[in-house]
Amino acid sequence: MTITILTRRLLLATALAWPLASQPISAQQGEPVLRVVAPWEYTSNDPADTGFILARMGIGETLVQVEPEGQLIGGVAESWRVSEDKLSWRFRIRAGASFHDGSSVTADAVADSLKTSFRGESLSAVPLDTITVEGDEIVVRTKTPFSVLPAFLCDYASIVLAPSAYGPDGKVVKIVATGPYKLVSVDGKTTLELERFEGYARAKPAIAKARYTAVVNGDTRANIAIAGDADLIYTLAPAAIPRIDAAGQTKVASLTIPRIRALFFDSGLPQFSDRRVRRAIAMGIDRDGIARAILRHPDSSASQLLPPILSNWHRSDLPKVAFDPAAARKLLDEAGWSAGPDGIRSKDGVRLAAKLLTLANRPELPVMAAAIQAQLKQIGMDVAIEVGASGSVPAAIKDGTMQFTLVARTYVNVPEPIATVIPDFTRERSSWGTVRWEGRDRMKALTDAYIASFDEAKKSELRGQIIRLIHDEAPGVPVSWFEHNVAVSKRVSGVGIDPYEMRYLIERMAWK
Structure with missing residues (x-):
């Protein structure tokens, strides 16, 4: 087996080539079905x-x-x-x-x-x-x-x-669309059956049939990969990768993509209205330790919102927020938050306590949340963790119950991060990011200037200002950049990873 990584402007596409299986797929077995498993x-x-499911498939x-x-x-x-x-x-x-x-x-x-x-x-x-x-x-x-x-x-x-x-x-x-595959049937919320669209105007896929299955639980997805019961299994916990590879039924490919695991706050709450508190939280998190011990990928420790793979947005001169609990405690002292007998701080009768909402469909997030809970207790903050379904964060923001969240947020929802910066940082209530951030008007002025400009030099300057404003005001606190992990079976060739997560590119795959 070989893994080839193609690089262009620091955006990567990964191709996998397996040795031919000892038992080739026979026409007598019937038309084989490409089995795709993902959390959604x-x-x-x-x-x-x-x-996004329809586009990816x-x-x-x-x-x-x-x-x-x-x-x-x-x-x-x-x-x-x-x-x-x-x-x-x-x-x-x-x-x-x-x-x-x-x-x-x-x-x-x-x-x-x-x-x-x-x-x-x-x-x-x-x-x-x-x-x-x-x-x-x-x-x-x-x-x-x-x-x-x-x-x-x-x-x-x-x-x-x-x-x-x-x-x-x-x-x-x-669904009557235009893609290389057409939707044949839907079974509840979990299974889509696809067939090649013979009337497709461009190159037709080599694989005639595919099945998409939603498996929300990360451990179950890992077990499917270990057993070889699917051909493509997306979004796998880093801790599961050695077991998957050792089983030999599938092989995991990984790629750093423009997705960030980050904390986002309701800055209208007294606990988070002061930027010094948000900055103290940023200093109270051991990103390097989380990247090593939980994510098994030291380079994923996030120093700013967007990773180096987005070279026109990443700013190498931006100072990294270091893990420094002593400095975090000092900053909270300056902000007027005093420690009580139990070590938890309070100010004006309000405890420095909040519910951290995270998601089950990203298996590493609850583990990261537990680590963050323990680390923030050391600076005097009491964190209660709630693990919800994939739609629980937008629902909590909408109904006003969101306090702060740990989510995996993509900044290439379209291939231009400004499209996600705008809803996350310029609105009173975003869908996934900040709520009631006091800097949103300043951010809106920057994003308005950015989208109106056709001058690349000016846009580069504005990108730097946008990233620095998020870094300095901390409406969101980056924790780690994202490694996209995909298990691939031995039956399939021509598999690629799209760093924009827009397409699985199954129309470019073939059977061995």
Whole structure:
């Protein structure tokens, strides 16, 4: 077995090549099914909720797509250009494309589908004016210049659906899309059955059938990999990798991706309203120890929001927040938080205590939360841990019960981190990140200037200011960067890891 890593501008795509299995797959066994296991349940047909599953499995396509090396390419659109006034973008629809129901992909159909997409987390930030059709082109006009629109249109919420996908009320009732695979059936929340779309306009997949199965529990996913009961198993705990590799049924490939494990705060609470408290929490966490002992990857210790793999956003000159409990305690003293008889601090009758909400679908997060709980107790903070399902964080933010969270947050929800910075740090209540942060107006001024600029030198300066503001004010505290772990069976060749987590690229795979 060999593992090949291809590098371009520090964004990596990993290819796996296994030796041929001793028992080749025979046509007499019937058409083999590519078995894909991941943590995320299929809870609705709404692309804003589950479009990421449809895009990863090659069922749905967006107007624009991104290659693992970071290059934007055509999806449903084959090309695009912007007007001189920087307000109108023209996207030419790919000729000869068909929906899964056999109907033609027309500019009118794509425009109608796209109009339903701009309520998604990233696309809601687009200052959309109009979407019109001229011949075989869609014209997207913005109210103000928006230099990153093509990247935003990679958002899974904007996968293009056929007119037949919608019911009379405009809601999606079935998935009729344009990708290399079509959805054949859905079994509850856990299983999707796929078949190759023979009418696909581009290169057709070598693998004819695939099955997606949602397995929320991380230990169960690891056991599936150990037993060899699936071909691709995504999101594995680092501690499970030696056992998986030793079993010999699958082999784990890993890649550092632009996802961060971080704490996010409700800064409107008295416990977190003072930046000195948030900075003290940052100094009270032993990132290096967590990276070594829990994640088994020392280089994943996070010194700032975005890792070096995003070279245009990462700032090597930004000082690292060192693990320094003594300095953290001093900072809390300066902020007026005094230790009580039990060692827990308080101020004005409020204890320095909070519920830390984390998620079960990332198996390392509860373990990390326990370590953080113990470390913050040493500086005088009492942390209670609650482990919830994947949707529990947005729900808690929405109903006002979120105090602080430990989540794994991707900053390439589209291939431009500003798309996630905007909802996380410029709104009173984000979906996954900060709540009631006092610096959100300053951040909004920076992000507004960034998206309006077509000058790369100015944008580079603004990126530095954005990262430094997050670093200095600590509305979120980075703990570790993310290693994406995928177990791959011996049956499959041509497997790659997309650092943007937008596609599993199964259409590029083949049987041995």
